[in-house]
Amino acid sequence: MHAGTVRPGCPQDEDRSRAGPGKTGYDGAPAVLRFNHELLARVRTELNLTQEAAAAAAGVDVRTYRRYESGAVNEAAEGFVVRNASRRRLLGALSRELGIAESELVVAEVPKEEEAPGGWRPCHAHTLPRARHFVGREEALALLRASTRGVIAVVAIGGAGKTALVERFVAALGEGPLAGGLFVWSFYDDTRVEAFFAAATKYFASGAEVPAGERPQALQEALAAGPPHVVVLDGLEVLQGSGLDDTTYGRIGDGALRRLLMSAARGLGAARVVLTTRFEPSDLQAWDGAGLTTLRLGGLSPAEGSTLLERWGLAAGASLRPLVEKVGGHALSVAMLGSYAGTFLDGDGAKAQAIALEPAARDDVQARRLLVVLAAYARALAPEERDLVARLALFPAGAEVELLARLAAAGGAVAGALAGLDAAQIGPIVARLERLGLVARAAPRRYTAHPFVAEYFRSLLAGPPAAIHEVEREHLIARLDVHGPGPHADARLDTYEALLMHTLRAGRTGEAASLYFRSLGGFSHLGLQLGAMSRGARIVRAFAEGGDPARMTAGAGPGRRARLVYDWGLYAGALGDLAQASRCYRIHAALVREAGNLEGLTTSLRALAYTERLAGALTEALQLCEAAAEVAIRADAPGDAARALALRARVLHDLGRVEAAEAGFAEARALGDRPFARRSFWAAEHALALGRVAAAQAEIESNLAGLHELGWAGHRAHAETILGALALAGEEPDPDRASDHLARARTWTTATGEVEVVLRCHALEAQICLAERRFADAERAIRSGLVLAETCGFGLFAVDFNNLALTRALAVGSVVDEAAAQALAAAQARPSYAWGLADALHLAGSAATGVQARGLLAQAATLRAALLHPQLAATQAALAGC
Numbered sequence: 001m002h003a004g005t006v007r008p009g010c011p012q013d014e015d016r017s018r019a020g021p022g023k024t025g026y027d028g029a030p031a032v033l034r035f036n037h038e039l040l041a042r043v044r045t046e047l048n049l050t051q052e053a054a055a056a057a058a059g060v061d062v063r064t065y066r067r068y069e070s071g072a073v074n075e076a077a078e079g080f081v082v083r084n085a086s087r088r089r090l091l092g093a094l095s096r097e098l099g100i101a102e103s104e105l106v107v108a109e110v111p112k113e114e115e116a117p118g119g120w121r122p123c124h125a126h127t128l129p130r131a132r133h134f135v136g137r138e139e140a141l142a143l144l145r146a147s148t149r150g151v152i153a154v155v156a157i158g159g160a161g162k163t164a165l166v167e168r169f170v171a172a173l174g175e176g177p178l179a180g181g182l183f184v185w186s187f188y189d190d191t192r193v194e195a196f197f198a199a200a201t202k203y204f205a206s207g208a209e210v211p212a213g214e215r216p217q218a219l220q221e222a223l224a225a226g227p228p229h230v231v232v233l234d235g236l237e238v239l240q241g242s243g244l245d246d247t248t249y250g251r252i253g254d255g256a257l258r259r260l261l262m263s264a265a266r267g268l269g270a271a272r273v274v275l276t277t278r279f280e281p282s283d284l285q286a287w288d289g290a291g292l293t294t295l296r297l298g299g300l301s302p303a304e305g306s307t308l309l310e311r312w313g314l315a316a317g318a319s320l321r322p323l324v325e326k327v328g329g330h331a332l333s334v335a336m337l338g339s340y341a342g343t344f345l346d347g348d349g350a351k352a353q354a355i356a357l358e359p360a361a362r363d364d365v366q367a368r369r370l371l372v373v374l375a376a377y378a379r380a381l382a383p384e385e386r387d388l389v390a391r392l393a394l395f396p397a398g399a400e401v402e403l404l405a406r407l408a409a410a411g412g413a414v415a416g417a418l419a420g421l422d423a424a425q426i427g428p429i430v431a432r433l434e435r436l437g438l439v440a441r442a443a444p445r446r447y448t449a450h451p452f453v454a455e456y457f458r459s460l461l462a463g464p465p466a467a468i469h470e471v472e473r474e475h476l477i478a479r480l481d482v483h484g485p486g487p488h489a490d491a492r493l494d495t496y497e498a499l500l501m502h503t504l505r506a507g508r509t510g511e512a513a514s515l516y517f518r519s520l521g522g523f524s525h526l527g528l529q530l531g532a533m534s535r536g537a538r539i540v541r542a543f544a545e546g547g548d549p550a551r552m553t554a555g556a557g558p559g560r561r562a563r564l565v566y567d568w569g570l571y572a573g574a575l576g577d578l579a580q581a582s583r584c585y586r587i588h589a590a591l592v593r594e595a596g597n598l599e600g601l602t603t604s605l606r607a608l609a610y611t612e613r614l615a616g617a618l619t620e621a622l623q624l625c626e627a628a629a630e631v632a633i634r635a636d637a638p639g640d641a642a643r644a645l646a647l648r649a650r651v652l653h654d655l656g657r658v659e660a661a662e663a664g665f666a667e668a669r670a671l672g673d674r675p676f677a678r679r680s681f682w683a684a685e686h687a688l689a690l691g692r693v694a695a696a697q698a699e700i701e702s703n704l705a706g707l708h709e710l711g712w713a714g715h716r717a718h719a720e721t722i723l724g725a726l727a728l729a730g731e732e733p734d735p736d737r738a739s740d741h742l743a744r745a746r747t748w749t750t751a752t753g754e755v756e757v758v759l760r761c762h763a764l765e766a767q768i769c770l771a772e773r774r775f776a777d778a779e780r781a782i783r784s785g786l787v788l789a790e791t792c793g794f795g796l797f798a799v800d801f802n803n804l805a806l807t808r809a810l811a812v813g814s815v816v817d818e819a820a821a822q823a824l825a826a827a828q829a830r831p832s833y834a835w836g837l838a839d840a841l842h843l844a845g846s847a848a849t850g851v852q853a854r855g856l857l858a859q860a861a862t863l864r865a866a867l868l869h870p871q872l873a874a875t876q877a878a879l880a881g882c
Contacts, residue, residue, distance in 0.1 A: 032079035036107050037071035043098050057097040060090060080106060099431040101130060108174060119177020123203045126186035128234055129440030131164035133311035136304035143295055144169040144274060150291035151265045151284060154276045159332030159370060159452045160297050162276035163234050170232060180227035188235035189397050189442055193254040194534040213753035216256040220263050223271035236277040250282030255576040258283050259791045265291035299329025312338025313347040320349050332452060333370045336377060339437045344380040374456040383417035388429055389438055389449060390457040394465050398448030401426055410471050413463025466507040473502040496520055497539060504542055509555030523567040527574060529711045531752025537571035540564050549584045562591040562600060573611055576755030576792035581611045598635035602628045606644050613651055616795020618832045622651045642673040650682035656834025656867050661686055676703060677715050684722055693729050714757060717748035721760040728767055735771045759785055759797045766804050775812050782808060799836035802826040806843045820847040838863040
């Protein structure tokens with residue numbers, strides 16, 4: 001970017017301007033205040049008001065109103081200046097009647113000459129709900145404003161004001177240009193992690209198109225290399241384990257996001273991540289006090305709470321302090337009390353005291369007190385207001401005015417008191433509810449309710465929620481042919497996913513399962529062909545109560561329940577979450593065992609063995625392979641038996657039991673099933689390790705046409721990494737040919753980010769770079785692979801990457817001792833991985849001197865002899881015994 005230019009904000013934010021009065025530009029340069037006439041016009045249009053109606057509501061003549069909406073009140077030199085009380089009163093009236101905060105109507109604009117060269121425009125992918133009144137929190141705001149690197153986690157119970165706090169911090173930064181990027185995302189509004197990576201990467205990469213599979217890594221690199229960027233993530237708890245139903249408390253469910261936050265805590269240059277959550281981020285606890293700063297947000301003090309009540313319209317006085325103390329300073333409870341008393345009790349705090357909060361407090365200190373306040377509030381609302389919030393509460397990410405109008409048009413219990421109202425009539429109702437603080441604007445025409453508020457108002461629905469979701473389901477069906485072939489375009493996939501979710505919430509679980517397996521194609525289409533792993537995992541999770549695979553909905557039928565759990569394991573494994581994958585396969589095994597499905601059981605045991613092998617638990621993997629083979633033989637399924645025996649042979653190879661591995665591959669071939677895909681890959685890798693390059697080459701090449709015909713791009717990418725290793729293993733290593741295979745493998749990883757194949761690509765890239773003596777590139781590939789392997793728990797890969805790091809250190813003659821110690825420690829931590837241990841001993845022996853070197857090399861030679869020449873090693877051992 002050339003000096004003097006300003007980086008653009010994100011597309012979602014082109015019409016947004018929310019800097020408040022008193023803002024400054026770079027180096028404290030004063031900003032000119034401007035009346036935000038564009039916002040006024042947009043909101044008036046959204047509410048379907050004429051200029052005459054808006055003028056009447058504000059209490060001015062239409063000519064005066066038009067001067068404000070046209071921007072004529074902004075003077076060329078001075079901007080917008082509040083010179084008299086009448087202008088101040090008009091601002092207040094516009095704010096009250098149209099639901100726009102004064103800080104949004106009067107905004108700061110940095111003069112062009114003050115703009116910083118190369119500055120960054122903020123990107124608000126989502127607009128954080130703004131608390132109508134905000135008090136206190138000065139220490140917390142000061143901590144957020146400090147130039148702390150790493151991760152700042154704002155942790156508190158629901159309704160404590162986490163989002164409001166962060167929104168004030170973000171608003172104070174203004175609309176730029178800033179020294180670094182500011183990117184704001186709300187997982188309350190959009191739980192799609194892949195959508196977050198798409199938007200954030202595009203922003204921080206200055207609009208460059210980055211393939212989906214490369215976005216997590218590209219985002220980390222952009223944050224690490226850039227200026228002091230800030231990433232704001234609101235509502236992380238929707239992706240975390242709650243600690244209930246066997247979920248791990250605070251664990252981030254998405255592997256790519258978990259790795260990003262761990263990298264940020266470890267250090268990504270000058271960047272920092274500010275997140276809000278109800279749960280402590282347990283994945284980051286290793287950096288607590290260093291790369292992780294935890295801000296635990298408590299309640300408002302009696303003084304702060306009293307001030308907040310006064311701002312909602314309650315009369316000032318000592319009687320407000322007991323009211324604040326009754327709700328424990330819980331920010332949302334205080335705000336709801338203030339809004340209710342200010343609106344319906346004429347600001348009389350004494351009348352608010354009459355709300356019986358004490359009995360509720362005996363059950364639940366915070367939530368039940370708030371529900372009592374909301375119950376009083378609901379009784380005071382008009383029927384259409386109450387029913388609107390109750391329906392909005394069914395849509396966690398919010399609902400557009402048009403969706404609410406569709407519900408109103410449906411009539412009956414679906415519409416409730418909204419029956420007969422159109423969008424033009426619903427708009428002002430929502431605007432009033434926004435002014436009361438019961439709903440918040442999530443987008444120009446989309447509104448949402450706080451989870452606590454939604455929880456209560458959902459209970460007021462007269463009709464079943466399923467009927468409401470049925471209306472939206474029918475609306476989506478009209479846009480799709482649900483029996484068409486598997487969709488590909490992201491927009492079409494989004495629509496199918498939305499249809500599936502509304503079908504599920506409409507109580508049509510079987511139909512939702514059909515949409516997943518038939519219309520979306522299950523894992524065989526979403527995963528194997530499209531590589532939409534995050535989307536697939538999110539969809540199958542929706543079928544499980546509480547996001548727990550052990551509580552998969554019974555409505556899908558026993559067979560489909562098992563398939564959903566199994567697919568969940570496949571997605572989790574591809575995303576690098578080996579622990580979740582293993583758990584899913586164990587649950588799947590229990591389900592199919594109970595159903596007497598032996599073929600399903602052998603498949604589950606084999607998948608579990610594969611996962612445990614990747615994690616480095618080789619002994620357990622071997623036992624699972626043997627169990628899978630035994631069950632397959634009992635089920636008279638020779639193909640499954642062959643696959644189980646081939647995997648068993650691969651694990652035996654890892655364990656260093658080479659002769660047993662040879663016998664195992666032969667036994668699998670004797671069953672008559674032609675080796676294909678992974679079964680063939682395992683045999684080729686075994687042959688490659690033993691130096692049988694031609695045999696390994698033939699094994700892999702015999703697979704390629706079949707893999708292409710089936711559309712198994714992920715398996716083909718695995719095959720290409722083996723072919724790349726073979727290109728380097730011949731008598732005349734060919735790095736160029738290896739690079740061609742690497743490029744073909746990466747056509748899959750750039751689209752999907754499948755972790756195992758990404759690790760294979762990093763390893764192959766490192767080997768190519770070492771062969772070409774490009775040591776700086778080798779270091780980058782090794783470091784990326786090692787961090788990914790360690791973060792995701794791929795134990796065997798972690799050993800291999802440490803050995804590659806030592807190989808590089810020996811080649812360049814630097815940090816050798818450190819690399820040797822690390823490689824030995826990693827290999828000795830997994831001594832059952834014989835090949836990794838042998839390499840580590842040999843390399844460490846080459847790095848050492850004197851007696852230590854001779855000892856390590858001797859151990860390596862003995863182990864290598866046992867691996868490569870097991871019969872000779874056994875004879876030598878017998879002679880030594882004599």
